[in-house]
Amino acid sequence: MSGGSLRLDDAIPGLENLEGILELKVGVLEAATNAKGQKVAEYAAANEFGVPGKIPARPAMGETLDANASKYTEGLGNLLMAGMDPVQAMGQLGEVVRADIVKSIRSWKTPPNKPATVKAKLRKTGGRVGNAPLYETGAYVGSIAHEVNKK
Numbered sequence: 768m769s770g771g772s773l774r775l776d777d778a779i780p781g782l783e784n785l786e787g788i789l790e791l792k793v794g795v796l797e798a799a800t801n802a803k804g805q806k807v808a809e810y811a812a813a814n815e816f817g818v819p820g821k822i823p824a825r826p827a828m829g830e831t832l833d834a835n836a837s838k839y840t841e842g843l844g845n846l847l848m849a850g851m852d853p854v855q856a857m858g859q860l861g862e863v864v865r866a867d868i869v870k871s872i873r874s875w876k877t878p879p880n881k882p883a884t885v886k887a888k889l890r891k892t893g894g895r896v897g898n899a900p901l902y903e904t905g906a907y908v909g910s911i912a913h914e915v916n917k918k
Contacts, residue, residue: 791857793864793913794828801906811907823878825901827871835867854915861913872908875901 799807817824832839839860846856876898880888885898892903902908 788918789853789857790916790918791861791864791913792916793861793868793911795907795910796912796914799910799912801904801910807906807910811910814901814907825875825878827875827901828868831868831871832864835864839864854917857915858913861915865911865913868911869908872901872911873899875899 795808795811797806797808801807811828813822814825815828816826842863843856843860846859847853851859879885880898888899888903
């Protein structure tokens with residue numbers, strides 16, 4: 768503290784030793800592939816943003832982040848104020864965000880699949896999956912991960 772002002776690295780334990788910037792990535796990371804070797808990020812993006820005339824937008828990740836933004840910022844602040852190492856705190860936050868996105872993908876219902884898509888999914892999965900718009904093989908939901916990087 769100097770001149771009557773409070774520096775963030777004085778207020779939050781561990782920041783004074785942190786060099787650089789921490790980056791938290793949560794979602795389908797670049798290297799994720801399905802059982803056929805296809806990049807999961809490609810069809811995750813198609814589901815998140817939609818494909819005009821083919822796939823309606825189903826923004827499970829974006830809506831999850833928007834709905835929980837204050838929970839995430841408050842949670843990270845609480846971890847840091849409690850003295851947790853910033854890298855560990857970001858990792859713990861990443862796991863919370865990852866779990867929230869997985870829950871959202873698994874429970875996503877609208878817009879529903881078209882009847883032909885439900886029929887095809889039932890046939891492909893032996894009757895296990897029908898009208899689960901963001902779930903068929905489990906590759907998408909299984910690819911949700913997080914990583915913390917120092918820059």
